[in-house]
Amino acid sequence: MKQYSKEDLTLLLDGQMPWSRVVEIIKDAKDEDRFEKILEILQERVNFKEKILLRLHPHLYIVQKGEARIVKCDCGHEFGDYRVNWKLYSLIYVRDSVESLEEIYPVDRPDPEWCQIREYYCPGCGSQLEVEAMPKGAPPDFEFLPDLDGFYREWLRKPLPDEKEFVDKTFEVIQQWAKK
Amino acid sequence: MSEIVKTAEKAAKGKTLKQRLEENEKLFVETGCLFGLEELELKEKDPINYGILWNTFQNMLYTAYETARRISGSVTLTEQGECMWGLLTPTGDSIVTSGGIPCHLSPQSLTVKNIIRLNYEEDPGINEGDIFENNLTQFGTTHAGDIHDLLPIFWERELVGWAGGMNHAVEVGSMLPGSNCNMHPNMFGEGMHVCLEKVGSNYEFHRSYLMRVEHCVRTPSAWVLDCKARVGGSVIIRDKVLDLIKKYGVDYYKNVTQELIEDGRRNGVQRLKKQSVPGRLRKSTFFDMVMNGRGLIPQQQNNFIRSLPIETKLGLDGRMEISLDGATQVEPFGTNTTPENMKAGTLIPFVQLVGHEMPNSGTASLFDLEAPAGSCVNAFATNPFAGSLSGWSCVHPYGQTMFELISRSYFSRGFVEEVVSSAGNSGGSRIILEGIGMYGKHGVFDNMEMVAMPMPARAIADGDPCCWSSVHSMPDQTNAESYEAWYPALYLGRNIEPDSGGFGKYRGGLAFTSVFMIMNTPGLWGTNEAPPNSLSAGNYGVYGSIPTGPRGADWTHRANLKELAESRKPLIHSRRSGDLRSPEILKLQGDIHNEILGWCNDPEQFKEYDVIVCQRAGQPGMGDPIERDPALVKKDLDEGDTFLWTANNIFCVEASYDDKAEEWRIDYDKTEKRRQEMREKRKSRGQPFKEWWKTERKKVIAKEMREEIVAMLRSSMQLGPRTNKEIREFWRLPSDFNF
Numbered sequence: 041m042k043q044y045s046k047e048d049l050t051l052l053l054d055g056q057m058p059w060s061r062v063v064e065i066i067k068d069a070k071d072e073d074r075f076e077k078i079l080e081i082l083q084e085r086v087n088f089k090e091k092i093l094l095r096l097h098p099h100l101y102i103v104q105k106g107e108a109r110i111v112k113c114d115c116g117h118e119f120g121d122y123r124v125n126w127k128l129y130s131l132i133y134v135r136d137s138v139e140s141l142e143e144i145y146p147v148d149r150p151d152p153e154w155c156q157i158r159e160y161y162c163p164g165c166g167s168q169l170e171v172e173a174m175p176k177g178a179p180p181d182f183e184f185l186p187d188l189d190g191f192y193r194e195w196l197r198k199p200l201p202d203e204k205e206f207v208d209k210t211f212e213v214i215q216q217w218a219k220k
Numbered sequence: 221m222s223e224i225v226k227t228a229e230k231a232a233k234g235k236t237l238k239q240r241l242e243e244n245e246k247l248f249v250e251t252g253c254l255f256g257l258e259e260l261e262l263k264e265k266d267p268i269n270y271g272i273l274w275n276t277f278q279n280m281l282y283t284a285y286e287t288a289r290r291i292s293g294s295v296t297l298t299e300q301g302e303c304m305w306g307l308l309t310p311t312g313d314s315i316v317t318s319g320g321i322p323c324h325l326s327p328q329s330l331t332v333k334n335i336i337r338l339n340y341e342e343d344p345g346i347n348e349g350d351i352f353e354n355n356l357t358q359f360g361t362t363h364a365g366d367i368h369d370l371l372p373i374f375w376e377r378e379l380v381g382w383a384g385g386m387n388h389a390v391e392v393g394s395m396l397p398g399s400n401c402n403m404h405p406n407m408f409g410e411g412m413h414v415c416l417e418k419v420g421s422n423y424e425f426h427r428s429y430l431m432r433v434e435h436c437v438r439t440p441s442a443w444v445l446d447c448k449a450r451v452g453g454s455v456i457i458r459d460k461v462l463d464l465i466k467k468y469g470v471d472y473y474k475n476v477t478q479e480l481i482e483d484g485r486r487n488g489v490q491r492l493k494k495q496s497v498p499g500r501l502r503k504s505t506f507f508d509m510v511m512n513g514r515g516l517i518p519q520q521q522n523n524f525i526r527s528l529p530i531e532t533k534l535g536l537d538g539r540m541e542i543s544l545d546g547a548t549q550v551e552p553f554g555t556n557t558t559p560e561n562m563k564a565g566t567l568i569p570f571v572q573l574v575g576h577e578m579p580n581s582g583t584a585s586l587f588d589l590e591a592p593a594g595s596c597v598n599a600f601a602t603n604p605f606a607g608s609l610s611g612w613s614c615v616h617p618y619g620q621t622m623f624e625l626i627s628r629s630y631f632s633r634g635f636v637e638e639v640v641s642s643a644g645n646s647g648g649s650r651i652i653l654e655g656i657g658m659y660g661k662h663g664v665f666d667n668m669e670m671v672a673m674p675m676p677a678r679a680i681a682d683g684d685p686c687c688w689s690s691v692h693s694m695p696d697q698t699n700a701e702s703y704e705a706w707y708p709a710l711y712l713g714r715n716i717e718p719d720s721g722g723f724g725k726y727r728g729g730l731a732f733t734s735v736f737m738i739m740n741t742p743g744l745w746g747t748n749e750a751p752p753n754s755l756s757a758g759n760y761g762v763y764g765s766i767p768t769g770p771r772g773a774d775w776t777h778r779a780n781l782k783e784l785a786e787s788r789k790p791l792i793h794s795r796r797s798g799d800l801r802s803p804e805i806l807k808l809q810g811d812i813h814n815e816i817l818g819w820c821n822d823p824e825q826f827k828e829y830d831v832i833v834c835q836r837a838g839q840p841g842m843g844d845p846i847e848r849d850p851a852l853v854k855k856d857l858d859e860g861d862t863f864l865w866t867a868n869n870i871f872c873v874e875a876s877y878d879d880k881a882e883e884w885r886i887d888y889d890k891t892e893k894r895r896q897e898m899r900e901k902r903k904s905r906g907q908p909f910k911e912w913w914k915t916e917r918k919k920v921i922a923k924e925m926r927e928e929i930v931a932m933l934r935s936s937m938q939l940g941p942r943t944n945k946e947i948r949e950f951w952r953l954p955s956d957f958n959f
Binding site: 168178 | 493494495497498499500501502503504506508525527536625628629631632633634635636637638679680681723725726753755756757758759760761762763764765766767768769770771796801843844845846847849865866869870898899900901902903905906907908909910912913914916919920924925926928929930932933946947949950951952
């Protein structure tokens with residue numbers, strides 16, 4: 041079975057591996073234990089104790105917190121149930137003026153009447169987590185909702201306790217906001 | 221029914237091709253395996269020989285590709301390789317493809333299947349030496365510029381398969397020159413259609429077909445040479461197939477080719493199950509068409525925004541269910557397409573990220589796709605005459621965004637070496653010219669150099685500049701001299717453009733810009749085939765990177781270039797240089813057209829010494845720009861790939877130039893301080909999403925937005941029930957509210 045050491049995978053993860061070696065890894069058969077080893081490396085890096093179930097983003101993880109599964113930034117900020125678009129719990133900054141757009145587009149600037157640039161930040165550490173270019177009125181993307189239980193149960197053969205329904209719960213939160 | 225087909229029937233246990241096709245489709249539904257092959261007996265019995273045979277097939281196709289494309293007279297084939305060849309089963313399933321544009325395995329397969337479904341066995345019959353050709357979108361190709369030729373292969377009078385070639389033709393006789401015209405309001409301005417026809421017998425083209433070519437396209441000799449290339453490559457494949465059958469026997473050949481296709485499917489499923497995480501992935505894409513005052517007919521005299529939201533569900537069975545619910549309406553331009561072409565678009569990332577070891581119909585069987593009837597991506601469902609010559613304008617951004625979706629799943633599984641950002645924004649401005657060229661003949665001059673595009677950022681490295689392609693397996697910018705031998709223009713410059721890639725922890729690959737000076741012509745008419753967006757940024761940021769901005773072409777009339785050249789003064793050689801904010805073209809004097817928006821024709825001819833600046837699009841980045849390694853910023857500064865302004869303001873890197881050492885120096889302490897200040901600034905200026913939502917909701921309900929956006933939302937919701945529901949739920953729109 042193909043395997044790589046945690047040292048090698050750390051270099052790969054951090055973009056520090058010499059490119060010729062990366063090409064060898066791309067061409068070679070894939071290691072069967074990659075997911076588990078990567079989670080070990082990431083778990084050793086984060087300051088929080090909750091178990092990482094999946095890495096969603098360079099900064100965001102789905103972790104087991106008690107009976108819940110939430111999205112958590114590596115800085116420690118918690119975003120809520122992973123089945124709710126984490127953007128609902130972020131800070132948003134919308135560039136919809138010439139001045140604000142010119143701060144990041146000194147040339148080839150979009151027209152603010154046609155396009156908003158929405159920046160999503162972590163409220164904890166200020167990392168810029170996602171940026172969208174959307175016309176006004178277009179709802180934000182919920183880029184990835186993983187079938188976590190299906191993945192663990194069928195593909196990894198390591199079922200998670202307390203299976204959760206694979207469903208998008210974003211609109212339930214919005215509904216609550218509208219009531220208040 | 222012809223004698224030959226009767227023999228084929230006997231061999232296929234009395235079934236017609238149509239019956240066999242239907243049976244194959246039924247077996248797939250019933251068993252989940254192509255051809256019902258639940259076991260790969262030949263592979264299991266002799267895996268070594270099986271592997272050798274697969275390599276033999278690949279070599280066969282690459283031989284056809286490398287040899288036959290040289291028959292063409294078009295630089296786009298001979299040097300750029302904008303073509304492909306394939307080998308298919310008798311029922312039209314792709315066994316193996318060449319390099320070139322492998323996603324065409326799907327249109328090629330569909331073309332043969334349509335030949336079968338439309339009872340061509342009966343009329344006109346399928347015989348040895350027949351040449352079938354198609355460039356009608358409705359019957360299989362991606363657009364009329366991508367022309368497919370298919371030749372049946374017979375062994376002892378039994379149909380044992382098809383060999384096919386396709387290429388992107390430079391000119392198709394459209395109302396405007398070239399083969400990617402956007403301006404025709406329906407299919408009747410698309411040019412010469414070859415509507416799934418038998419155009420040749422006994423390996424010769426029919427005289428009537430050649431007559432039509434001679435009088436219906438602007439460059440008939442180029443068309444005919446392309447035809448000969450497609451047929452020539454198919455004949456090479458045929459000969460090699462017959463050699464294989466002599467060696468292995470026809471029964472072994474028929475069985476092993478089916479196993480290779482089912483194996484291709486299993487290969488893809490295995491990869492997805494090993495490298496990805498199942499779930500739902502989504503991304504919205506938008507495309508502005510700034511056409512107010514530029515259209516040919518009243519229906520085109522508006523601005524439009526196309527919405528093309530993409531949702532894909534990767535199931536536990538390793539298959540994808542793709543939905544384009546929310547796609548906006550059929551457009552009054554040549555920009556529409558079909559669900560089948562969007563499937564070909566899905567193959568764009570699939571043959572690179574999923575099925576790259578065995579790309580064939582097995583790979584194409586890994587997904588289903590649904591598109592709303594009456595949308596721009598399912599146009600013919602409600603408008604049988606929709607224009608589609610530039611259907612790639614839908615297919616390209618979609619296929620390229622799928623790179624991101626598959627990559628997000630790979631990222632979560634930990635296979636970071638396989639992850640790329642969205643490949644959106646590929647292409648760029650392109651001016652197609654028509655007129656008398658340097659040899660005194662009327663011609664069409666379309667420079668396809670942007671096939672060699674930059675690469676999107678990886679999860680672990682910057683994207684490479686100008687040497688990759690989302691669609692082409694072996695992209696080639698082509699030698700400038702080759703174009704100059706044909707194109708009545710001289711290159712004044714071909715440059716990598718600084719800061720053209722998306723800013724991120726890893727930046728997108730940098731684009732290149734070409735500067736041309738028109739020469740050796742009495743005059744040329746020009747059409748601007750515009751870049752993906754003229755006024756908007758494409759929604760292609762990933763994990764915090766900044767999307768690249770819109771692009772426009774530049775050109776001049778009656779500029780002072782000749783005077784500058786004669787007095788040995790500097791000309792212009794790039795789009796921008798030195799001062800970040802000043803386009804080079806503005807240094808010239810004359811009638812300057814800077815940042816052209818939208819598609820348009822220039823009402824004035826280009827004359828000698830006029831200048832055209834074609835800029836190509838940089839690719840998206842990945843990650844937060846203020847996490848970029850300062851050493852990479854230094855490298856970019858040293859190599860002229862970025863500017864100090866960008867280093868300071870986007871990457872928050874403190875840098876200064878050391879005149880003595882002639883290199884840039886980074887102050888790491890000040891850099892870290894700048895970055896921490898930026899993080900605090902973000903926390904300060906950002907508002908909780910809930911607050912923004914409450915305020916924005918009121919504006920949305922009051923429709924405080926451009927009419928084009930309102931029209932887009934209206935169309936998106938009218939055609940897409942899921943999108944309708946979700947937009948209403950997200951904004952909590954009143955029940956009687958409509959856009």
